[in-house]
Amino acid sequence: MKKRFVLFAILMIASLMLGACKPKAKPEAPAVEAPVVEEPAVEKPAAEEPAKEEPAKEEPVVAPPSTPDATLRIWADDTRSAILAPLADAFLAEYNVKVIIEEVANIRDQFIIAAPAGEGPDITIVPHDQAGQLVASGLLAPIDLGSKAGDFVDFTIDAFTFDGQLYGMPYASENLAFFYNKDLVDAAPETWDELVVKGMELQDAGKVDWGFVLSGTTYDAFPLMTSQGAYVFGRDSAGNWLPNDIGIGGEGMIKAGKLMQEWIELEFMSPNTDWDTAHALFETGEVPWLMAGPWALDRIRAAGVPYAISDFPDGGLPFLGVQGFIVNALSENQLLAQAFLTEFVATKDVMYQLYEAGNRPPAYIPALELVDDEDMNAFGSAGTGAMPMPALAEMGSVWGAWNDAITLIIQGEMSPEDALTNAQHQIEELIGGALAGMVNVPGSWQAAAGCPGDWQPDCEATALKEVDGLYVGTFNLPAGSYEVKVALDGSWGVNFGVDGIADGDNYQFELAADGEVTFIYDPDTHLLEIKLP
Known part of the structure; x- marks a missing residue:
């Protein structure tokens, strides 16, 4: 019962904020008065007789509530629901609030339908770039991390911030990092020029087939592009994405395209950008380095190639993806949902369990400090300062034209300037509804x-x-x-x-x-x- 008065205050505040009526809790049993013991009149006992002791007075007993005061509903996948489920009993004991965890597929799409109908969860989990659409639709409630605000990695907080307001509690991040073969090179190159010199030496010595390979044309090549000053969408001073500021045809992207063109002409970079092919080349020692994500770790480890992971040459930065918990703006239990997240999920143990299940660096610093995995720490380093995936619906209009432009450059069918400028125009037309x-x-x-x-x-x-x-x-x-x-x-x-x-x-x-x-x-x-x- 130690937080029943706190719960009452929370629910009263929520009722004023949301216009919702708090369900009536079952009345507590009245306090039991201590029994009154009257001392009978007795004669003074003889000196040798021991004095009689008064019966011990019992403390009042308060009957525990038999029904919860409220219910929190959480949507999660099977991996994360297994970690959240054990928290339900503790939350019930502290707040007398029942927690129901449901395994739901395609959470974002189901949430968009269910939340406005009053059938959505109080809490669920989405990547930050999906949160932008939900915020714009008025479906997410702001989150106040209170005293724990400083316990999260800055860039993960930034990813869930829209118009200066936090709309998600991050728990994990993911990004590409730079892999290199330790049998072929002693250390990662600090610049792309150094990479080319060393890669060509290995090619000339017959130790590798290619000096470099891309595992994709857009997302997987982005660190090379950002090292040249490229971007996809600009941002304003508050960190909001600007759908009319498109960088695909910009100077930095064209500069990166010219670099790829040069490497292709030197026969230094493979013209094949297939993801599986690129990883196979690295795993068999036919290329000395690879830009890859934590999702590739299992296959790279299984291949037995001696590898290490580092930051990207010339300060290149990857896209950043952040997973986080969000609160339904139409929920009648927003304050309870926030209490569940900040008091029960934002703990060292729970956040570490989420890390172990997902093999992604924790966003919660106390859990991150527990990670004793050199690879995860390297991914965290490579992702520091990374660009969050733009949380814009307009991003869907970018991928196709962007991919086509890079493909045309690599195949030698169009100059970087023409290919990327043309892609820019296509994207602008798509965003404009052409x-x-x-x-x-x-x-x-x-x-x-x-x-x-x-x-x-x-x-x-x-x-x-x-x-x-x-x-x-x-x-x-x-x-x-x-x-x-x-x-x-x-x-x-x-x-x-x-x-x-x-x-x-x-x-x-x-x-x-x-x-x-x-x-x-x-x-x-x-x-x-x-x-x-």
Whole structure:
């Protein structure tokens, strides 16, 4: 009962703030009065008789409440729910509030639907770049970390801050770092020039096939780009993203494109930017270094390659992703939710358990200090000062054109200036709604259907046409295995995968022989039907 008066105050404040009525707690049993013991009249005892002792008076007994005063509902995945579940009993004991933890898939999309209907959770977990849309929709409540505000890594707090207000309690971060093969080089290069000199020496000696390799064209190449001054979206003085300040065609990005072009012409950098291929080259010692994330650690360790991890040459910085807890702005239990997060989740033990489950550096400094893993500490160092992934819906309009520009540069089909300037114009048009209403099925099949490349949500050649309320398209494809998704409005901002799930898994299909494939998209269910010959 030690926090029942605190709970009463919290609920009264919440009722004034939210206009919600506090559920009536079951009345406590009345206090039991101490028994009154009357001393009987007795004669003075003989000296040898011991004096009689008065009966001990019992303390008043207060019956514990039999029903909780409120309920907190939390959505999490199976990994994190297992860590949060044991906290429920402790919170019930402290606040007499029941905690229900539900395992939910595709949390953001379910939250957007459930929260306005009053059916959402009080607390859930999202990456920071998804929080931006939720804040703009008025679905997130500000969070006050109180005395623990200084216990979190600064840049993780920054990632969840919008208009100067914190909307999430971060618990883990993730970013790329720079791997190098210790059998091939003694230390990581401090500059890209040093990397080129050492890499070419290894190539000339026949010790490696390539001096450098990229595992992607955008996210995975971003540290190289930022080292040249590149950015994607600008930010104002309050840290808010500026959707009209696009840096894809800027000086820094073009400078990075020229560097890639130069390395390709020197036959120093592999022209293959496939993720699996790049990692395989590093794991087999055919390339001396690799830019990779913590998600690649298991396979790199299993390969047995002697590696170390460091910061990027020339101060390059990766994108930063931050996972955090958010509070439903429409919840009647906002103050209780905040108490649960700051008092029960923001602890050294719980945050360390979350780190162990996710293999990502903790955002909570007391837990981070417990991490005795050289790799995790190296990732944390490489991510210091990193650029948070822009929390803008407009980011979905960037990926396709940006990827195409870098691909054209690497393939030698267009100059960095032309490729990136053209990409900038495409992105501006997409953000401006030039392809609003387009329904496309981007995937690994598009180049075979007449697009400049695969995975292009803005390719007119593969856009579906409306037929009786459905969107349909038939295409001739060669035999092979393919993957596909549905994308709307010519960008990746809104896309649907298997079972019509937003940002879901790719559909897969296989053609045993050349033939026609028909795609049928239902805008009501977001399901895609793939008809094979």
